[in-house]
Amino acid sequence: MGWIRNPKDFGSGCLFAAFGVAAIAIGSSYPVGSAARMGPGYFPRALGLILLALAAILLIRGLRTQGSRVAYGDLRPILIVLGAVLLFGLTVLPLGLVLATILLIVVSSMASHERNLKEALIASIALAIFVVLAFGYGLKLQLPILPPMFTR
Amino acid sequence: MDLISNLALGLQVAFTFQNLLYCFFGVLLGTLIGVLPGIGPVPTIAMLLPITYALPPVSALIMLAGIYYGAQYGGSTTAILVNLPGESSSVVTCLDGYQMARRGRAGQALAIAAIGSFIAGTFATLVVAAFAPPLAEFALKFGPAEYFSLMVLGLIAAVVLASGSLVKAIGMIILGLLLGIIGTDVNSGMQRYTFGVAELSDGIGFVVVAMGLFGFAEIIINLEHKEHREVFTDKVGHLRLTWAEFKEALPAVIRGTGLGSMLGILPGGGALLSAFAAYTLEKKLAKDPSKFGKGEIRGVAAPESANNAGAQTSFIPLLTLGIPPNAVMALMVGAMTIHSIQPGPQVMTSNPQLFWGLIASMWIGNVMLVVLNLPMIGIWVKLLKVPYRLLYPAILLFCCIGVYSLQNNVFDVMLTVVFGVLGWIFVKFECEPAPLLLGFILGPLMEENLRRALLLSRGDPTVFVTRPLSLAMLALAGFLLLIIVLPAVRKTRQEAFKEEAA
Numbered sequence: 001m002g003w004i005r006n007p008k009d010f011g012s013g014c015l016f017a018a019f020g021v022a023a024i025a026i027g028s029s030y031p032v033g034s035a036a037r038m039g040p041g042y043f044p045r046a047l048g049l050i051l052l053a054l055a056a057i058l059l060i061r062g063l064r065t066q067g068s069r070v071a072y073g074d075l076r077p078i079l080i081v082l083g084a085v086l087l088f089g090l091t092v093l094p095l096g097l098v099l100a101t102i103l104l105i106v107v108s109s110m111a112s113h114e115r116n117l118k119e120a121l122i123a124s125i126a127l128a129i130f131v132v133l134a135f136g137y138g139l140k141l142q143l144p145i146l147p148p149m150f151t152r
Numbered sequence: 153m154d155l156i157s158n159l160a161l162g163l164q165v166a167f168t169f170q171n172l173l174y175c176f177f178g179v180l181l182g183t184l185i186g187v188l189p190g191i192g193p194v195p196t197i198a199m200l201l202p203i204t205y206a207l208p209p210v211s212a213l214i215m216l217a218g219i220y221y222g223a224q225y226g227g228s229t230t231a232i233l234v235n236l237p238g239e240s241s242s243v244v245t246c247l248d249g250y251q252m253a254r255r256g257r258a259g260q261a262l263a264i265a266a267i268g269s270f271i272a273g274t275f276a277t278l279v280v281a282a283f284a285p286p287l288a289e290f291a292l293k294f295g296p297a298e299y300f301s302l303m304v305l306g307l308i309a310a311v312v313l314a315s316g317s318l319v320k321a322i323g324m325i326i327l328g329l330l331l332g333i334i335g336t337d338v339n340s341g342m343q344r345y346t347f348g349v350a351e352l353s354d355g356i357g358f359v360v361v362a363m364g365l366f367g368f369a370e371i372i373i374n375l376e377h378k379e380h381r382e383v384f385t386d387k388v389g390h391l392r393l394t395w396a397e398f399k400e401a402l403p404a405v406i407r408g409t410g411l412g413s414m415l416g417i418l419p420g421g422g423a424l425l426s427a428f429a430a431y432t433l434e435k436k437l438a439k440d441p442s443k444f445g446k447g448e449i450r451g452v453a454a455p456e457s458a459n460n461a462g463a464q465t466s467f468i469p470l471l472t473l474g475i476p477p478n479a480v481m482a483l484m485v486g487a488m489t490i491h492s493i494q495p496g497p498q499v500m501t502s503n504p505q506l507f508w509g510l511i512a513s514m515w516i517g518n519v520m521l522v523v524l525n526l527p528m529i530g531i532w533v534k535l536l537k538v539p540y541r542l543l544y545p546a547i548l549l550f551c552c553i554g555v556y557s558l559q560n561n562v563f564d565v566m567l568t569v570v571f572g573v574l575g576w577i578f579v580k581f582e583c584e585p586a587p588l589l590l591g592f593i594l595g596p597l598m599e600e601n602l603r604r605a606l607l608l609s610r611g612d613p614t615v616f617v618t619r620p621l622s623l624a625m626l627a628l629a630g631f632l633l634l635i636i637v638l639p640a641v642r643k644t645r646q647e648a649f650k651e652e653a654a
Binding site: 008009011012015016019023026027030031034035036037038039040042043044047048050051054055057058061070071072073074076077078081082084085086088089090092093101104105108109111112113114115116119120123124127131135139141142143 | 572
């Protein structure tokens with residue numbers, strides 16, 4: 001894409017524009033009211049419009065000024081790290097804290113350049129014990145520790 | 153004198169066994185996590201926040217403040233020994249601190265950092281105690297129009313003093329304000345931007361935003377680079393400073409303290425700006441500036457004192473105006489709200505024990521920092537040897553549990569992932585996330601004050617410029633924007649931040 005000369009500005013412009021459009025579009029059903037009696041739609045619409053204006057500046061800058069390319073780099077870390085967190089969120093209630101912890105640690109460990117499955121397993125078990133003692137018994141967090149189906 | 157009786161009240165509160173204990177735990181935990189490379193004070197506080205929920209408000213805030221100084225100071229230790237800033241305000245400490253360590257003077261660097269921080273902390277505590285009450289009294293006269301203009305000024309000043317593109321930073325504020333709107337509108341009871349999701353009707357938790365944008369995104373970015381660390385663990389050496397070294401560093405400590413105390417009060421100031429400014433000042437004043445960057449003790453003493461002083465005085469706008477000047481203070485606002493304390497000028501009168509107890513505990517926290525750090529440096533050094541591949545999964549785990557425990561809610565954990573993605577995109581597009589967090593915290597307050605101001609003026613927008621105080625603040629905000637746009641200032645600003653990148 002040769003015409004985008006400053007991808008970082010252009011990208012942030014697109015991002016802001018998307019949020020601005022979304023804010024106005026979704027908020028279009030909220031009553032705006034008047035300045036003296038502001039409805040729930042007044043402030044968000046104003047913000048959306050400002051955001052769009054800023055986005056326009058950034059988009060123009062993206063086309064007119066010269067800037068370095070966006071270095072996306074390795075996509076493994078973001079996918080694995082956030083995937084592991086998502087997995088923790090999905091598993092912690094049905095499987096309990098112990099198993100969810102082990103899963104989170106082992107999966108997220110794979111994002112490192114120096115991944116080591118055996119080490120990750122040992123670390124996950126140690127952390128699971130710590131977490132159960134500290135958060136389960138210590139701070140009395142409301143979380144199942146073992147899979148609920150076994151504790152019944 | 154009022155000041156003394158107030159401080160006495162504060163010391164009384166802070167010196168209870170319980171509060172001393174929480175202050176100690178806060179400093180200890182803060183240092184522990186702050187020492188770990190790549191975790192700044194924001195994720196540290198966000199991560200440890202849930203621990204403080206069950207505490208009484210005074211103890212909780214004392215502990216959080218302790219965590220903040222601990223994290224701040226822990227970051228310096230990492231900077232000196234590993235050349236990896238634990239957080240952005242230690243970037244400057246890396247320059248000379250690491251060089252001192254390479255020359256076998258790590259012990260001296262750590263010692264002057266601790267002593268400088270202590271002197272700065274003591275002075276800054278007095279500054280807070282002296283300046284907070286008159287400012288709070290002044291702020292009590294503010295009406296909604298003044299508050300709105302003050303928030304505009306605060307947000308603008310915060311981005312003007314920060315690095316990076318101005319347009320992007322303002323965009324980030326607006327985005328933060330918009331995200332702050334999500335939830336139930338207090339006036340009409342209408343659900344805004346909740347998409348019918350019940351978990352969103354109370355709005356997005358600020359910990360979710362902070363953890364995603366700062367915590368997760370930082371971990372991901374760290375993982376994209378191969379680890380490369382050189383730790384001076386065996387060469388810490390003795391911590392004693394010679395008299396000559398102390399005499400050399402003391403003026404830098406004093407100058408750093410003064411500068412840091414002043415800059416900390418400014419919105420957007422706080423630790424980071426103070427440290428940079430202090431370092432630059434020392435370099436300018438030095439007879440032989442070429443020594444800087446090669447292990448000059450004053451290059452450690454000044455920024456370390458300044459960042460501690462700045463960290464402390466940045467409590468002033470929070471405690472007196474209820475306006476957080478930086479991301480850490482934004483988290484403090486959130487923490488206060490959780491304990492149903494609305495930060496603002498009324499805290500001092502309605503809750504003097506909390507107000508003065510917190511201030512007194514700042515000083516106690518600083519004493520504890522010195523006590524904790526110098527003799528226990530060996531333990532922190534061992535922590536530095538733990539490889540990142542073992543650290544970050546554990547950090548992720550504590551983040552997840554912390555976020556879950558906010559409302560015992562899995563939805564929040566998922567939402568943090570969304571903010572993690574956003575945070576990553578922001579880093580790639582070079583958009584600073586801190587203004588977003590400020591906007592997010594101030595969003596509801598700003599809308600409320602705008603609404604009230606215009607209601608009182610019957611819809612007449614000139615209310616913001618006809619009231620002299622409000623006009624002054626808006627004019628100052630405009631002036632700040634103007635000087636940034638002017639090319640001459642822009643150039644020096646870019647140069648000032650080039651040193652940061654280098």
